[in-house]
Amino acid sequence: MKVLFQSRTTVFSAPGGDTVQLLKTREYLEKLGVEVDIAEELEPDVSAYDLVHVFNLMRVQEAWLQVRNAWGQEKPVALSTIYGLYTEYEQKARGGLFGLIARHSGPYMLEYLKIAARCFTSGELHKGALSVLGQGYYRTLKRIVSRVDVFLPNSDSEMARVAREMKLVDPPYISVPNAVDTEVFDYDRVDASAMAEYQGCLVCAARIEGRKSQLNLVRAMRDLPYRLLIIGKPSPNHMAYYEQVRQEAGDNVTFIDAVDHETLAGYYKVAKASALISWMETPGLSSLEAAAMGCNLVITEKGDTRDYFGDYAAYCEPDDVNSIRRAVVEAMESPFDEALRRHVLDNYTWDRTAAATLKGYRMALTRGGKA
Incomplete structure (x- = not known):
């Protein structure tokens, strides 16, 4: 064919x-x-x-x-x-x-x-x-x-x-x-020693733009005892939004430019959870990749996320800071369920x-x- x-x-x-x-x-x-x-x-x-x-x-x-x-x-x-x-x-x-x-x-x-x-x-x-x-x-x-x-x-x-x-x-x-690319996002094979300083953090890997709602994420992180690592470039048409995100980010937020998939896998390996709280996801490749690397998930209710993750994720509304905050605390305080990794690797x-x-x-x- x-x-x-x-x-x-x-x-x-x-x-x-x-x-x-x-x-x-x-x-x-x-x-x-x-x-x-x-x-x-x-x-x-x-x-x-x-x-x-x-x-x-x-x-x-x-x-x-x-x-x-x-x-x-x-x-x-x-x-x-x-x-x-x-x-x-x-x-x-x-x-x-x-x-x-x-x-x-x-x-x-x-x-x-x-x-x-x-x-x-x-x-x-x-x-x-x-x-x-x-x-x-x-x-x-x-x-x-x-x-x-x-x-x-x-x-x-x-x-x-x-x-x-x-x-x-x-x-x-x-x-x-x-x-998910299981050859790249393979927990047992990924060397994350260079990312050790980010052990236990919350990671958000996505273009920085209004649709991804990073501004509400940094607002939700205020006064929480967790570190947020934002990985990604600002969208060219959203530079004012990007500057506002950086301005409102607290001392517990670190920004890193976009990285290749092999490097991203290392950040996921040391992270406690991943956040993708967009206004629409179908369902978001980064959530699948993060789950394969052992991350709890904070994800949006918008789109098709429940089709993929069912009850394995902490869901939130992208425009509700309190909703995001509750989901972050749930994901950061809960042990990782190996059933989530098996679910992803068996189906996606x-x-x-x-x-x-x-x-x-x-x-x-x-x-x-x-x-």
């Missing part, structure tokens, strides 16, 4: 969780005998492929061209949705002019305006963006999902969210779990992700080239 991967145009220049998902899925599919290419061109010739796999429904300006191109060449389409709007954050917590606009706009108009803004501020003016600006964000979403042969969400709850918003009835899908590994993806491909191929 020969498959073409396509994602957002910035998937490598501005890497994120979807970049990891794309590359690791390719790596483990190839171990199953699937030949995988990645196309950065939006509308390539796909005649040499059995199927086109598109990642990231949130980026409709690219996904629409990619799906339409495959559909027009009569190739089956698999879609990794990676879908979860940050509308609640935009309307409740975002500051500045965009926050003001968000509080007076619906979710799809908000996404439409983001695409319009990126055309001029980020150089993302291309055929796909112009198409969305002409036909609207929600209409583009509907046109994309109508041409998909199989959906590959990261969880059942993500598929339910997509189906609810797009008004889909009984969509064909296979839940493809996000995963890349070989399982690849197997589920291949099952989805076979479903798409039986449905034919057009949805």
